[in-house]
Amino acid sequence: MDSMTRPGRLARLVVTVLAAGLLVAGTVAGSDDDFPFGPFKMYAYADSPDDPVSEALVLAATDTGRRIILTENDTGVRRAEVEGQVGRFTADPTELRIIAHAYRRRHPDVRLATVSVIIRRHELSDGRPTGSFRDEVVAQWQVPR
Amino acid sequence: MRRVTEWLMPPVPLGRVAALRTCVYLFVIADITIFTGWVRNRTAVPPELYEPLRIGRILPLPAPTAAVVTTVFWVLLVSALVAATGRAPRLLGWTVAALYLEWLVIVFSYGKVDHDRFALLVALLTLPTVGRARHGDSTRSVRGGWSLRVTQLAVVATYFLAAWAKLRYGGIEWLTGATLTRAVVRRGAEWTELLTDVPGLLIAAQFGIVAFELASPLVFVLRKRARYVAISGFYLFHLVTFAAISISFLPHQVAMLSFLPIERVRPVRWLRRRVAGGRARSGQRDAAPEPDSAPSPLGS
Numbered sequence: 001m002d003s004m005t006r007p008g009r010l011a012r013l014v015v016t017v018l019a020a021g022l023l024v025a026g027t028v029a030g031s032d033d034d035f036p037f038g039p040f041k042m043y044a045y046a047d048s049p050d051d052p053v054s055e056a057l058v059l060a061a062t063d064t065g066r067r068i069i070l071t072e073n074d075t076g077v078r079r080a081e082v083e084g085q086v087g088r089f090t091a092d093p094t095e096l097r098i099i100a101h102a103y104r105r106r107h108p109d110v111r112l113a114t115v116s117v118i119i120r121r122h123e124l125s126d127g128r129p130t131g132s133f134r135d136e137v138v139a140q141w142q143v144p145r
Numbered sequence: 146m147r148r149v150t151e152w153l154m155p156p157v158p159l160g161r162v163a164a165l166r167t168c169v170y171l172f173v174i175a176d177i178t179i180f181t182g183w184v185r186n187r188t189a190v191p192p193e194l195y196e197p198l199r200i201g202r203i204l205p206l207p208a209p210t211a212a213v214v215t216t217v218f219w220v221l222l223v224s225a226l227v228a229a230t231g232r233a234p235r236l237l238g239w240t241v242a243a244l245y246l247e248w249l250v251i252v253f254s255y256g257k258v259d260h261d262r263f264a265l266l267v268a269l270l271t272l273p274t275v276g277r278a279r280h281g282d283s284t285r286s287v288r289g290g291w292s293l294r295v296t297q298l299a300v301v302a303t304y305f306l307a308a309w310a311k312l313r314y315g316g317i318e319w320l321t322g323a324t325l326t327r328a329v330v331r332r333g334a335e336w337t338e339l340l341t342d343v344p345g346l347l348i349a350a351q352f353g354i355v356a357f358e359l360a361s362p363l364v365f366v367l368r369k370r371a372r373y374v375a376i377s378g379f380y381l382f383h384l385v386t387f388a389a390i391s392i393s394f395l396p397h398q399v400a401m402l403s404f405l406p407i408e409r410v411r412p413v414r415w416l417r418r419r420v421a422g423g424r425a426r427s428g429q430r431d432a433a434p435e436p437d438s439a440p441s442p443l444g445s
Contacts (some may be wrong), residue, residue: 001284002285012150016291035250036266040303043324044315046316047327055331080257098194
């Protein structure tokens, strides 16, 4: 068996207690910004069983009028990231040009006319989806010609 | 005090440390090439979406330009590959830990932070302190014991504090809310429609999840056999979650190997024996020494 010096034991004990303290503090009062000690809040929000389930989507219209949903594969931007930064797009819709450019790099042959962020709300009844949904446009940007 | 340190630093076989190292470093490679490989394309696209986390603002980390990400990627890839063999455990171990942390800061600075890597990070940050460990070595080590123990603690903390976070953000209504329904609607597999069809099923599952998370620390008071059963239960939970809403929690699952006697699984030795056995049968003598316990040339 290997041996451990007294300072070695003490240092490990202190590091353990310190890290545990930071983690508990992060859970009680921290946010995602405090990574890696932030709260483990994936799926921690309670959703009402009768409120619709909403998701943010990036919707685009091509110059031929076709409407397409821009997925992560199309733009490299993940849905959760769009949702994390919705406020930024509503505050300044011209920021959507970032996503339009990202799309353009991957699909140089498709010309987009508009790019929008929509909130799609799936209807729930008693905690179960009814199958219908409503879309609301929260930010829209006209792609310059 | 003495009992606390003894519990925190129990003697464990060095072979287990070696096995966990191999798994953890191989996962790092899989993570940066497959699961979070998108970051490499990201830099070419919208750097404006990068908003560094606090740790990225405190530490003098460079902005993730294409050059930075490419450098981190390749150095991390090569270091992790060599580290997985057990060579230069301190030098390479610290290199991988630091660069992987930097990688995660980049990955999580685009508006979404995942919570499945805490225990893996703890393993990465403590494994270098153990020093050299060979596969199959049954020598006991208390340094190894500390690394494995704090990784286990991190695994359980992830569960227990996740329950706490549900109480903080969702309140007690979380239990009877529509969180799982929402997850299933947004990212459920085809078959999960069956789940929303049964009234009350997902609510029951929510009670089950919180009960499991709150009870998870009990794994430390269970005896060997019962503990392994409990850990199998943890793995089963992630399997079901993955089948339903394709959330794998894979990095967490890799760290959870710290609970198991993984030193007994020796695929490399098994494979070499098969090959050697085949040769012996065909009339050739194989005088190769015990293969994967060969001393590492670089040491530590």
